[in-house]
Amino acid sequence: MTTTAPVTIHIDGVRVESEANTASHGHWRVRHRRTQHQKAIVRAALVRIDKAAMLAAPRLKVTFTRVMGPRGRKFDSDNLVGAFKAVRDAVAEWAGVPDGKDWWDWQVSPV
Numbered sequence: 001m002t003t004t005a006p007v008t009i010h011i012d013g014v015r016v017e018s019e020a021n022t023a024s025h026g027h028w029r030v031r032h033r034r035t036q037h038q039k040a041i042v043r044a045a046l047v048r049i050d051k052a053a054m055l056a057a058p059r060l061k062v063t064f065t066r067v068m069g070p071r072g073r074k075f076d077s078d079n080l081v082g083a084f085k086a087v088r089d090a091v092a093e094w095a096g097v098p099d100g101k102d103w104w105d106w107q108v109s110p111v
Contacts, residue, residue, distance in 0.1 A: 011045040014038050014087060016066060018079035035086035042090035055095060062091060063107040080108050 016038070019031065054060060064084045066075070075083060088106060092099035099106070 009045060009049065011042060014041050016083035016087065018075050019082050019085065038086040039090040039093075042087050043094060046091070046094045051095065055097070059103055059105060060095075061105040061107065062088075063109055064088070065109040075110065077108075077110075080110055084108055 015034075017034065064087060066080060066083065068074070088099055092104070097103055
């Protein structure tokens with residue numbers, strides 16, 4: 001059995017929204033700006049990480065945890081996964097490993 005290498009990174013300032021629930025209510029440019037902003041924040045945070053050490057792991061577990069503000073709404077599981085799409089894409093782009101590879105163990109936590 002292949003073990004996963006857990007790494008904890010706290011990234012402040014990434015606001016995720018349920019894209020499935022906002023798609024019909026928002027203009028595509030607004031959604032595009034939001035995803036670009038999310039990716040930029042994630043890239044800036046990942047610059048501090050030793051990429052070579054992470055890529056040396058036989059498998060990498062990445063858990064995204066949504067921390068709700070006082071006005072936040074709970075997401076169901078499929079909306080929670082969709083809300084982190086741009087963040088997940090940014091992590092995979094940074095690592096240079098497609099996010100569909102079995103090397104990744106993607107997890108989402110609603111905390």
